[in-house]
Amino acid sequence: MPLHRHRSGTSRRSGTSRRSRLTVGGTLLAALTLLLTLPGAATAAGPDTADAPPARGTARMGQGVIEHDGQGGLPRDPRVVQTEGVDVSSHQGNVAWQTLWNSGVKWAYVKATEGTYYKNPYFAQQYNGSYNVGMIRGAYHFATPNTASGAAQANYFVDNGGGWSRDGRTLPGVLDIEWNPYGAQCYGLSQAAMVNWIRDFTTTYRARTGRDAVIYTATSWWKDCTGNNASFGAVNPLWVARYNTTVGELPAGWPVHTMWQYTSTGPTVGDHNRFNGALDRVQALANG
Structure with a gap:
């Protein structure tokens, strides 16, 4: 029985640990999502490829x-x-x-x-x-x-x-x-x-x-x-x-x-x- 209680306690602690890690991970993901929606986030994260010039040679009639x-x-x-x-x-x-x-x-x-x-x-x-x-x-x-x-x-x-x-x-x-x-x-x-x-x-x-x-x-x-x-x-x-x-x-x-x-x-x-x-x-x- 003590052995059983020990395993049960370990299991409870492991479950609590996993839940804590999931909670922290979810919090970080939510924070990252919020950061990327803020003004200027694309610039902070890296260059905005939508504003980058096209590759040389790809210009076509009427493009502008x-x-x-x-x-x-x-x-x-x-x-x-x-x-x-x-x-x-x-x-x-x-x-x-x-x-x-x-x-x-x-x-x-x-x-x-x-x-x-x-x-x-x-x-x-x-x-x-x-x-x-x-x-x-x-x-x-x-x-x-x-x-x-x-x-x-x-x-x-x-x-x-x-x-x-x-x-x-x-x-x-x-x-x-x-x-x-x-x-x-x-x-x-x-x-x-x-x-x-x-x-x-x-x-x-x-x-x-x-x-x-x-x-x-x-x-x-x-x-x-x-x-x-x-x-x-x-x-x-x-x-x-x-x-x-x-x-x-x-x-x-x-x-x-x-x-x-x-x-x-x-x-x-x-x-x-x-x-x-x-x-x-x-x-x-x-x-x-």
Whole structure:
């Protein structure tokens, strides 16, 4: 019997000890949970990855539109004929081109390069796949004016998919010049320096291909980072980004737009666009 009482006492003490440890553990967990909900807790616990810049090479057309310009409704029924198109990058991976073609998409632009350091690994599937289903297609370059000159980036673009041929199905290359996803929105350049950089790119692209590059931009960015420079409108077709019911104000120098990126939430591929004219006008741009 004494032995029995001894075991019983030990058991009671062990149970009490375990309960104490569980109580302490629960208290610590509750305290930690409270700490993480306090303002600034994420900073104290470590860097906030949500605010970290994206990886180099991952920038895509229109990435900053919603953040900087907001988003409204879809376009109203157009008063003139327009032709549906899409733009794609590595974010879309292998694209269902036949599905897009069947939905009425007739032209496409594919990201080829960024800076002088990145080539889209899905470029062949996207560029050739769109062509193979019957689309008129072209390539675009995401500019990073703080990493290399305009001429260097134009040459890199042409050498890695951004060229042009008079086959009636290849559109001229696009300079995607917009908010910097990796840092200061104007890439640390003055307005005059940005204009010179863009001219360096477009002049080099013209010399290499015989075509004037299309300029893709947003009006608010163009105002902030070029001072609303009006010197490109007479030569370079405009592709304007605005996610709203109308195309809105255009950058200085362009009386009309050629293309309009109007949403990033399309059903098959997010980024959808309208060419300002019927399909024969898309073909005319391809033919030069």
